[in-house]
Amino acid sequence: MKLFISSDIEGTTGIAHWNETEKNHPDWKYFSEQMSREVAAACQGAIDAGCEDILVKDAHDSARNIDPHALPEQVRILRGWTRKPLSMMAGLDESFDGVVFTGYHSAAGWDTNPLSHTMNGRNNYVKINGQSAPEAMINAMGAAYCGVPLLCVTGDKGLCDYIKSVNPEIETVPVNEGCGEGVISIHPELAIRRIREAVARAVARPDKEKCMFPLPKHFVLEICFKKHSDALSAAQYPGVQQINETTVRYECDDFMQVAQAIKWIL
Numbered sequence: 001m002k003l004f005i006s007s008d009i010e011g012t013t014g015i016a017h018w019n020e021t022e023k024n025h026p027d028w029k030y031f032s033e034q035m036s037r038e039v040a041a042a043c044q045g046a047i048d049a050g051c052e053d054i055l056v057k058d059a060h061d062s063a064r065n066i067d068p069h070a071l072p073e074q075v076r077i078l079r080g081w082t083r084k085p086l087s088m089m090a091g092l093d094e095s096f097d098g099v100v101f102t103g104y105h106s107a108a109g110w111d112t113n114p115l116s117h118t119m120n121g122r123n124n125y126v127k128i129n130g131q132s133a134p135e136a137m138i139n140a141m142g143a144a145y146c147g148v149p150l151l152c153v154t155g156d157k158g159l160c161d162y163i164k165s166v167n168p169e170i171e172t173v174p175v176n177e178g179c180g181e182g183v184i185s186i187h188p189e190l191a192i193r194r195i196r197e198a199v200a201r202a203v204a205r206p207d208k209e210k211c212m213f214p215l216p217k218h219f220v221l222e223i224c225f226k227k228h229s230d231a232l233s234a235a236q237y238p239g240v241q242q243i244n245e246t247t248v249r250y251e252c253d254d255f256m257q258v259a260q261a262i263k264w265i266l
Contacts, residue, residue, distance in 0.1 A: 226246070
């Protein structure tokens with residue numbers, strides 16, 4: 001069993017402010033430690049279920065947030081950015097049996113997390129085929145492109161509800177619930193326990209293929225930027241059309257082309 005874990009921070013238990021996500025801010029230390037503990041819990045759950053090979057992608061900001069010492073020694077970790085189109089999923093390929101997301105969050109524009117965003121703060125929304133796209137959607141499609149099922153997602157309740165609406169077979173662990181500019185969270189130790197248990201269940205199931213995230217045959221990517229100049233710049237990418245002052249659209253039939261467009265214009 002070979003497992004890939006992609007980890008973010010804005011869906012970490014208790015996190016509520018941008019200062020708590022930023023490496024050079026003193027508030028970051030506690031939440032980077034909690035992020036590390038939640039990743040470690042996911043790893044341990046997978047090991048409990050017999051997983052022998054785990055690759056963790058630190059996928060927040062600098063991609064240097066997780067303390068490697070916090071992880072089980074069987075685990076490999078990819079820190080920093082590869083600059084390749086899969087981005088937060090860098091290192092994933094067809095050889096993996098499953099994917100887990102920890103610390104993931106709601107999409108730009110959703111009112112279910114005070115830190116809602118998609119990839120960065122430059123856009124009002126990112127849509128794929130008319131649906132507001134959280135990073136979990138984009139990355140789950142990347143997993144499906146590689147033929148790898150999404151087994152478990154941890155993060156805010158809004159995101160977990162979305163994942164269940166797309167495929168109820170996927171395990172979720174909601175740890176925060178957005179409340180205006182705040183969050184209501186469960187206890188961090190309870191989060192650790194639930195994450196370990198959920199990942200163990202997901203890895204142990206024999207019918208993991210039921211957890212595959214749906215991959216469309218055709219893609220319409222729409223990005224609404226906050227600044228009109230960003231839309232103008234994005235429209236220089238081959239195939240991108242500017243449809244109003246701040247919004248661009250890109251259509252294709254291949255997810256990897258979508259990932260490349262997101263990498264270069266978003």
